[in-house]
Amino acid sequence: MDRIERLFWQNVPVRFFDWTGATAALGTPELQDELLARLHLVPSEQEIPAAAHRPKAAAAYVVRFLKALIERLEREGVELSEALYELLAETAVSVAGDGEPECDRCYFLPPAPGTQTPVSGRRLERIVLREHVAEISQGTTGLRTWQASLRLVEHLSAHREVVAGRRIVELGAGVGLLGLACRLLGAASVHMTDVDDAVLARLAGNVAINNLGDSVRTSRLDWEEVGNGDIGTLHLDPFDMIIAADVVFAPELIGPLVRKITCLLRAAAEPPLAECWVASTRRRESTFGMFTDELAAAGLTVESVAASPASWYFYDEGADSVDISRIYFATA
Incomplete structure (x- = not known):
């Protein structure tokens, strides 16, 4: 899930995504909902400071990502969260023309040498x-x-x-x-x-x-x-x-x-x-x-x-x- 989060926020073209381990990391609707929350695509239970900037990816990119993710998980026979389908439908409606000229991108810093990658990408700077x-x-x-x-x-x-x-x-x-x-x-x-x-x-x-x-x-x-x-x-x-x-x-x-x-x-x-x-x-x-x-x-x-x-x-x-x-x- 951490790798998917990093690729998503860098806006990597979905055709270059490495989905290795995606089935295990996103094998339940609950895990899929957690990913959507980490990507700020659905409300999160995690408290965000009022002064913090909440990044937002371009809607056109979100649509491409969700389509690729759903296709991948369906191919593997994974039970899918209803939120995935609902979000895809809502976001697709909001995409018009050539899409937004701007977007937020997030670049996670690699962990310091000798340290283990955290369990959650959110712990990385x-x-x-x-x-x-x-x-x-x-x-x-x-x-x-x-x-x-x-x-x-x-x-x-x-x-x-x-x-x-x-x-x-x-x-x-x-x-x-x-x-x-x-x-x-x-x-x-x-x-x-x-x-x-x-x-x-x-x-x-x-x-x-x-x-x-x-x-x-x-x-x-x-x-x-x-x-x-x-x-x-x-x-x-x-x-x-x-x-x-x-x-x-x-x-x-x-x-x-x-x-x-x-x-x-x-x-x-x-x-x-x-x-x-x-x-x-x-x-x-x-x-x-x-x-x-x-x-x-x-x-x-x-x-x-x-x-x-x-x-x-x-x-x-x-x-x-x-x-x-x-x-x-x-x-x-």
């Missing part, structure tokens, strides 16, 4: 994000989570010492998964930045939904505005680590991005110790090669990180298509 369903919306790709963020979150979850106690600045934060995850993984503070107004508005909203306090901030940061290397002129809090995911995709942005990384590493609170972690989905080898070449030309060391095995999230392009780089100024 999760990040709730309001995202656009389309890959491109309002002229930007920054209103949904991309797989390089998932890959870096999964790696850092297995190596929490990388971010523990760090003061982090994120470039191209988008809807906020990576930065919020770093805060939950032990970062002292996270300052998430982007440049598009619609993205910044959504980012601020997602920060508020997750209610992590003053240790998480958002602001506008334009890569074209390099600054003079002083933190004050960059409008950033003191930091000692930079993170970014899925920012290496457009050749025309490589120069500004590298200049920004170089400027920030020099402006960090402790320049000799500062480092930048970038996760990149390789789509065009020439673009990624341009990125590493320009970093080297700027005097930066680029270290390829051997990522931990990917097994927690669903990756639409394959986890092995993501490279993780550690970037820093080599000390003498």
